[in-house]
Amino acid sequence: MLIYIAKRLVLVVPVVFAVALVCFLLVHIAPGDPLVSVLPPDASQALADQMRKAYGFDRPLPVQFGIWLWKALNGDLGTSIATGRAVAEEVGRAVGNTVMLAMVASLIGFAFGLMFGFLAGYFRDTWIDKLVTTLSITGVSMPHYWLGMVLVIIFSVQLGWLPAVGAGPGGWAWDWAHFQYMVLPAVTMSVIPMGIVARTVRALVGDLLSQEFVTALRAKGLTEVRVFVHVAKNAAPTAIAVMGLQFGYLLGGSILIETVFSWPGTGFLLNSAIFQRDLPLLQGTILVLALFFVFLNLVVDVIQAAIDPRIKRA
Amino acid sequence: MSEPDVLAPAADVGGPQQPLLEVRAMSKHFPVRGGFLGRAGVVRAVDDVSFSVDKGEVLGIVGESGCGKSTTARLVIGLIQPDAGSIILDGEKLGAALSLRDLRRRVQMVFQDSYASLNPRLTIEASIAFGPIIHGISSSEARERAHDLLRKVGLDPATFADRYPHELSGGQRQRVNIARALALSPRLVLLDEAVSALDKSVEAQVLNLLIDLKQDLGLTYVFISHDLNVVRFISDRVLVMYLGEVVETGPVEALWQDARHPYTRALLAAMPSLDPDNRTKEAPIAGDPPNPINPPSGCRFHTRCAFAESVCSERSPALFATGNDRHTAACHMVDPASGHSKAGQSFARELQNA
Amino acid sequence: MSVVADDIVRIATVDKARGYWATVFRRLSRDKVAVVCASIILLIALAAILAPYLGLASPYTGSMIRRLRWIGTPGYPLGTDELGRDMVARLIYGGRLSLFLGLAPVVLAFLIGTTLGVMAGYLGGFVNQAIMRVVDVFYAFPSVLLAIAISGALGAGIVNSIVSLTIVFIPPVVRVSESVTTSVRSLDFVDAARASGAGPLTIMRVHVLGNVLGPIFVYSTSLISVCMILASGLSFLGLGTKPPEPEWGLMLNTLRTAIYVNPWVAALPGAMIFIVSICFNLLSDGMRSAMDVRA
Numbered sequence: 008m009l010i011y012i013a014k015r016l017v018l019v020v021p022v023v024f025a026v027a028l029v030c031f032l033l034v035h036i037a038p039g040d041p042l043v044s045v046l047p048p049d050a051s052q053a054l055a056d057q058m059r060k061a062y063g064f065d066r067p068l069p070v071q072f073g074i075w076l077w078k079a080l081n082g083d084l085g086t087s088i089a090t091g092r093a094v095a096e097e098v099g100r101a102v103g104n105t106v107m108l109a110m111v112a113s114l115i116g117f118a119f120g121l122m123f124g125f126l127a128g129y130f131r132d133t134w135i136d137k138l139v140t141t142l143s144i145t146g147v148s149m150p151h152y153w154l155g156m157v158l159v160i161i162f163s164v165q166l167g168w169l170p171a172v173g174a175g176p177g178g179w180a181w182d183w184a185h186f187q188y189m190v191l192p193a194v195t196m197s198v199i200p201m202g203i204v205a206r207t208v209r210a211l212v213g214d215l216l217s218q219e220f221v222t223a224l225r226a227k228g229l230t231e232v233r234v235f236v237h238v239a240k241n242a243a244p245t246a247i248a249v250m251g252l253q254f255g256y257l258l259g260g261s262i263l264i265e266t267v268f269s270w271p272g273t274g275f276l277l278n279s280a281i282f283q284r285d286l287p288l289l290q291g292t293i294l295v296l297a298l299f300f301v302f303l304n305l306v307v308d309v310i311q312a313a314i315d316p317r318i319k320r321a
Numbered sequence: 322m323s324e325p326d327v328l329a330p331a332a333d334v335g336g337p338q339q340p341l342l343e344v345r346a347m348s349k350h351f352p353v354r355g356g357f358l359g360r361a362g363v364v365r366a367v368d369d370v371s372f373s374v375d376k377g378e379v380l381g382i383v384g385e386s387g388c389g390k391s392t393t394a395r396l397v398i399g400l401i402q403p404d405a406g407s408i409i410l411d412g413e414k415l416g417a418a419l420s421l422r423d424l425r426r427r428v429q430m431v432f433q434d435s436y437a438s439l440n441p442r443l444t445i446e447a448s449i450a451f452g453p454i455i456h457g458i459s460s461s462e463a464r465e466r467a468h469d470l471l472r473k474v475g476l477d478p479a480t481f482a483d484r485y486p487h488e489l490s491g492g493q494r495q496r497v498n499i500a501r502a503l504a505l506s507p508r509l510v511l512l513d514e515a516v517s518a519l520d521k522s523v524e525a526q527v528l529n530l531l532i533d534l535k536q537d538l539g540l541t542y543v544f545i546s547h548d549l550n551v552v553r554f555i556s557d558r559v560l561v562m563y564l565g566e567v568v569e570t571g572p573v574e575a576l577w578q579d580a581r582h583p584y585t586r587a588l589l590a591a592m593p594s595l596d597p598d599n600r601t602k603e604a605p606i607a608g609d610p611p612n613p614i615n616p617p618s619g620c621r622f623h624t625r626c627a628f629a630e631s632v633c634s635e636r637s638p639a640l641f642a643t644g645n646d647r648h649t650a651a652c653h654m655v656d657p658a659s660g661h662s663k664a665g666q667s668f669a670r671e672l673q674n675a
Numbered sequence: 676m677s678v679v680a681d682d683i684v685r686i687a688t689v690d691k692a693r694g695y696w697a698t699v700f701r702r703l704s705r706d707k708v709a710v711v712c713a714s715i716i717l718l719i720a721l722a723a724i725l726a727p728y729l730g731l732a733s734p735y736t737g738s739m740i741r742r743l744r745w746i747g748t749p750g751y752p753l754g755t756d757e758l759g760r761d762m763v764a765r766l767i768y769g770g771r772l773s774l775f776l777g778l779a780p781v782v783l784a785f786l787i788g789t790t791l792g793v794m795a796g797y798l799g800g801f802v803n804q805a806i807m808r809v810v811d812v813f814y815a816f817p818s819v820l821l822a823i824a825i826s827g828a829l830g831a832g833i834v835n836s837i838v839s840l841t842i843v844f845i846p847p848v849v850r851v852s853e854s855v856t857t858s859v860r861s862l863d864f865v866d867a868a869r870a871s872g873a874g875p876l877t878i879m880r881v882h883v884l885g886n887v888l889g890p891i892f893v894y895s896t897s898l899i900s901v902c903m904i905l906a907s908g909l910s911f912l913g914l915g916t917k918p919p920e921p922e923w924g925l926m927l928n929t930l931r932t933a934i935y936v937n938p939w940v941a942a943l944p945g946a947m948i949f950i951v952s953i954c955f956n957l958l959s960d961g962m963r964s965a966m967d968v969r970a
Contacts, residue, residue: 022812022815025812025815026812026816029813029816030824033824033825033828034828035828036828036829144953144956144957144960145953147956148900148904148949148952148953148955149904149949149952150904150907150908150924150945150948150949151904152908152911152927152945153927153942153944153945153946153948153949154945156927156931156934156941156942156945157942157945160934160938160941160942164934164935164938165938255817256818256819258817259816259817259820260819260820262819262820262823262912263819263908263911267931277823277827278912280827281823281827281914282913289827293820293824296817296820297816297817297820300815300820304815395866398870399870400866400869400870425870425871425872426872429870429871430867430870432863432866433863434863437862437863437864438863438864439864440864440868440881440882440885440886441886442885442886443881451873451881452871452872455871455872455873455877456872498867501867505871505872
């Protein structure tokens with residue numbers, strides 16, 4: 008097992024390097040001078056040159072990459088052009104908010120997804136199955152930013168029960184005053200994972216139940232509950248992989264929901280970074296999010312290998 | 322470089338005395354990715370194998386799963402490249418006088434899985450015609466040829482030509498595979514477990530078809546199987562393989578009456594007896610075949626052999642003539658000068674007493 | 676992915692020696708859900724294409740006096756947007772860009788991805804490693820993030836959106852193609868074709884492609900709805916279509932602030948995205964069932 012983990016860790020290194028490279032190059036394929044956002048339009052050439060030097064834009068690209076990478080490894084992701092604060096600090100704060108939101112959304116999405124999926128798998132081709140299938144297709148086809156808007160219309164504008172934007176006054180606390188701000192965004196975010204998990208689990212469970220080993224278990228006289236445990240154990244590796252992936256997507260793709268609800272997370276940060284052409288912030292945020300995703304995949308792989316005896320042998 | 326009549330079989334070069342196929346010292350090792358540091362072992366799938374096949378004869382190749390029979394076939398037909406050794410077809414060496422493309426015209430193969438051997442998207446006719454079309458025949462001529470071949474294997478073209486593989490039974494599909502193999506008029510046909518997946522009655526029909534075709538078209542066969550009864554029925558000579566090496570070879574009856582290698586005797590003894598008065602009581606060989614990545618030293622069979630002695634683990638025996646017509650075995654007991662205590666003695670007598 | 680690869684074996688069966696696609700089409704036409712969805716999509720697509728000839732109001736001219744009228748206002752059946760433009764016109768014209776942005780990247784990704792994937796799957800070895808490792812790097816990014824990052828870097832605009840989304844969708848298509856091709860490659864009939872003396876390109880064309888395109892195509896259709904949502908999402912963030920072009924995602928963006936004044940009109944563009952997306956999804960599922968013929 009440890010060898011497997013060690014092997015995966017070693018394999019991750021080139022991926023991390025490649026991801027860093029892509030992050031770095033991404034912002035440099037942009038047309039336009041990165042300094043445009045910082046300098047006033049009538050800035051003198053001398054000032055422009057000075058700023059360019061200060062930000063290191065005058066060095067050749069590979070050198071810039073090397074410097075950036077080295078600094079990043081030491082925890083320094085540069086300084087935001089727009090706010091002047093350290094990027095690492097900004098991202099750090101935002102990540103916490105996004106992770107919180109993603110976790111709550113995942114909890115809701117996975118819980119319902121698993122439940123619906125199992126129900127549909129067990130009661131294949133009945134009305135339960137059809138209902139769940141319809142729900143999951145709806146969930147998956149839903150433009151979640153639109154759903155967010157609709158929920159805001161219903162619960163904020165029409166009914167006035169929940170706030171529409173923001174994360175609540177002051178710092179975060181787990182009380183209703185703050186939690187009420189999380190309800191709508193979390194529910195909105197949970198819909199797509201719920202649909203995907205439900206669909207996957209339904210297919211898995213349906214498939215497993217039709218396999219002969221289940222018939223053999225029942226013939227042995229096992230109670231339905233114990234059969235269920237067997238089915239769940241077999242479905243677990245794939246289900247966990249899917250859930251892990253979905254959580255990763257929530258983290259990385261939160262920008263749309265956060266924009267709708269003005270939730271102060273990494274997505275929101277990304278948004279402002281793009282529009283203010285704040286390159287260091289953009290690079291730093293994308294890097295952190297991508298790396299999160301890479302390591303999440305690693306963790307999911309390891310968990311899968313721990314549960315599914317077939318994978319380690321491969 | 323297209324010959325005037327692509328569909329005629331290649332001309333005979335060496336005359337009836339020259340073997341159609343000669344394989345010399347052929348080896349194929351597959352690398353195995355090892356543990357954490359990628360330390361490689363090799364699977365010695367085929368190790369220093371030599372044999373020959375005369376024109377017009379049927380050579381049967383038998384052995385347990387994993388002994389290298391299929392790999393040998395794939396090497397002969399050029400689907401895999403050998404690491405060492407040479408393949409000589411009617412006196413012409415592959416790579417020298419014989420190109421791969423020419424080889425493929427003269428040697429064809431029928432595979433075991435009749436369904437997977439046919440492209441599910443092509444009609445029967447199209448599958449058979451594919452080979453000739455590749456070699457420059459016009460599609461109408463190729464279709465004609467396909468219909469001809471279907472007739473030859475006992476399938477009516479009017480009914481079968483436009484069908485798809487899944488609409489045929491296993492036996493019919495295998496006939497199609499045979500027709501496809503014959504499309505380029507090969508001289509040598511390799512049959513890799515070609516009847517193993519068929520029902521017994523269908524198997525008998527296909528075997529008889531193969532015998533008829535061999536006579537009509539002057540073919541030579543290499544027939545690979547794990548079913549000893551079938552091999553006995555169709556073969557003129559038999560080759561026994563174990564763990565990538567040839568352990569015995571000789572005329573079929575000579576092997577059945579007087580096998581000289583302990584492995585061959587064990588294989589023959591392992592066939593369940595059909596005589597209720599003479600039931601087979603226990604398995605004649607103990608244990609599982611050893612790991613092909615790390616074969617035993619010396620004679621590879623010595624770990625399971627009832628007659629193994631110290632010389633068997635020290636030196637690997639070469640194929641030694643037993644005195645009978647072209648019957649050779651790779652066992653120290655056959656070679657009088659080997660140092661084995663039973664060297665040179667007749668085996669049959671020994672086993673009576675055992 | 677192995678689920679898709681399994682499709683190969685099941686997909687192989689054909690009815691009565693007829694053309695393969697003809698049979699799939701026949702089965703599909705018996706599936707009521709698929710027919711309804713296909714009709715809806717066709718209707719919307721036709722309306723979008725024929726928009727100039729439908730006698731609609733102009734989607735560009737508005738008047739501040741008439742802004743944000745309610746649904747059912749005489750003369751404006753679906754109301755007006757924040758600049759007073761007729762919503763019916765905006766929605767139908769908007770369909771052009773939205774549908775185009777949903778389909779074009781998937782078509783491009785299908786073409787490029789299939790080529791790369793089949794090559795990687797059939798040729799194996801170094802080619803396979805090179806292609807798949809590059810694909811892995813892109814897989815290290817969640818797709819939304821990648822799309823936004825590339826679009827953010829390239830800037831707003833229709834062409835940039837298409838480029839960005841194509842890049843996002845090529846890796847999944849390559850993965851599926853490679854997986855399916857590898858399964859087919861190991862089947863005996865490919866060996867038999869090699870034994871007949873055919874070269875790799877011929878074998879790929881005659882034997883591999885026919886057996887592989889089905890599952891890849893079905894998989895690609897399932898990407899269309901995601902692409903539409905993503906493309907509209909990009910416009911929603913201001914990274915895609917630029918105003919005043921009508922496009923559903925962009926309309927959602929500009930109408931956002933209007934939800935306090937006229938919530939239902941503000942929600943309309945999203946409803947269109949949802950409807951089309953669900954129809955494509957159901958259609959794609961229907962196609963998969965139609966091709967999954969088990970006698």
